[in-house]
Amino acid sequence: MAPSKNVAGTDDVVKIDKWDSGALKNALDDGAKKMFVDNLGYKESHLLMDGRLLLCTLVVAFAMFGLVWDYLYPFPESRNVLMICVISYFVLMALLTLYLTYMEKGIFLVALEQDRAMMEPDNKWVLSSSLRKYDVMYNLTISYTDGKTKEERVVSCSKCVASFFDENGVFCFDLFQSVLENLRQDLLRDKKKQ
Structure with missing residues (x-):
């Protein structure tokens, strides 16, 4: 597997014990949170x-x-x-x-996508995940609620954690980010069809 960017996009490498399912889940959850809050600029809601x-x-x-x-x-x-x-x-x-x-149901992020013109209500993104102990399948569910129509769409993904970590336990953020971006685009495409 080729070296890739880490979560922070700097020289800080996120390395975990690949046999620790809690550390795996936390690293993946933090990566998803980083993408939605830092990279996309959504505002994190702490109400839950x-x-x-x-x-x-x-x-x-x-x-x-x-x-x-x-x-x-x-x-x-x-x-x-x-x-x-x-x-x-x-x-x-x-x-x-x-x-x-x-x-809470495993929800680790509620992000609000604000309208650029500040005229419409915020769109809500809810991310939840699960990774059972001694399991290799990371289950991620992303829920999108349109602020204007209050219509909710949900997409889920189940991938092996080995898809996002190399053999040394280093988190390959760019691989995970592309999966997240595909899920996000699927939800937005569903919005455009309707």
Whole structure:
């Protein structure tokens, strides 16, 4: 395989342990994020992650409140407050698990494509991926929502991770970028047909 450009397009080489599926997935996700945000100039939306951070903040707040209350009013006196805090903690953790499972669904990027004239609503690009442990197939799904018509189109791709990494574990960004660009163009072509 010929040497290729890395993620940053500079001398910084992204090299990972090619047997670590988490590192493989993170490198590919970061490469996709780099293309959409840095190369194409889309604006990253953090609303999905803000929801997770809000739930996590509430979980920690209940735990900390219970800790402080128990310190100020030792156990027999703080029993009811501790019960409420513990029950709230587990309920919020269940909500957080549901949020991660049904809202985030492996989404690692929500990018907004702004209209050049700033007259139309933003188009939304949602990228999600999965790579199972001990698996070599990287599954990428790109969803495009037209800001004007609110019509959503989805395209998916499943490729072997060896297509984007050389034998030393160096990430070949230009190979991955061409796949991403083809998927993006497929979604935009569908838009033009309608």
